[in-house]
Amino acid sequence: MKTQKTVKFLSLLAIASFALTSCSDDDENGMDMPMAEVSTKIYTSNNANGNIDEIDVSDMSNVESKTLITASTAADGVYYDADSDAVFQASRSNLSLEGFSNVNMITSGTTVSVDFSGTADMTSPREVAVNGNFYVVADNSDVDGDTNTPDGRLFIYQKSGSNFTLRNTITTNFKLWGITFAGSDLYAIVDVTDQLAVFNNFLSNTTDATVMATKTISVEGIVRTHGLAYDMDSDVMVLTDIGVASGTPTSSSDGGFHVISNFSNKFNSTSNGGTLAMSSQVRVAGSNTMLGNPVDVAYDSMTETVYIAEAANGKILAFNNISSGGNLTPVLDYNLASASAVYLSKQ
Ligand SMILES: [Ca+2]
Ligand SMILES: [Ca+2]
Ligand SMILES: [Ca+2]
Structure with a gap:
């Protein structure tokens, strides 16, 4: 990069x-x-209207934003490609990837037409992870017709020109939500659990197949993880904890996130099936945080800032001074109903 x-x-x-x-x-x-000057922008998707917001957080005391009006009514998994100035999301209403060009030129409130499109193969698309021209989408719908057995699918698309072509589909033996690349390895949270899985050399799986994770670990202190962000330069992994998803009085303030520095070493030294100890992590949670269901996360290693898509409270939040964790007050509180995904771009 x-x-x-x-x-x-x-x-x-x-x-x-x-x-x-x-x-x-x-x-x-x-x-x-x-x-x-370094420009820091956040791109978001949501399940309330399917539009994309661009939030310029270069100056946290003077945050500016604009909205791209899309034909989708619900979306997840947002990604911005600075080289082509295009923004992408997984449309949950159209069940396909969609992308929009000339983002810098678009003024707020403009209705945008789809410039990049893929086939509608998916059932319940969530997070998107990008490696070169490969766009992987996690789909959390049940695969085998038995909701009692956990499973999910990873749709691997190849971008060529203005089209996404489905190369192959990988079935997992656990429920999916957040995914992210770390080089050629794909990390995936194991939904409904406190677990994190990795698929080494993920894109080398070129045919439709069920693939076991290379390694899966538990992350102590998390109830139910959902979103993850990995920064290779600083070797920091951030995992969100949504706690209870819904149905209890505390479900909108029981969330949090964990910051794991020196991640590679800690992950590698945890055995398959083992637990990464709370003492090796920093947890941010509490009544000041507005964290209820933090479903996605992005991390800026330059400023050590964590950005959260908070679904239960309908917000994009940012936290800094995270090194000691605790009950932090967000430095950014941006209203976004049913926020589903967040992506960081620095130029
Ligand atoms: Ca199943
Ligand atoms: Ca919750
Ligand atoms: Ca994301």
């Missing part, structure tokens, strides 16, 4: 330099550029 950003920055510099120097190609004054 860093290489891509550098290439993009250099090409922008080249364009700006060309514009400034006009026809003169030996003028070095084009390098007299202002320092590029």
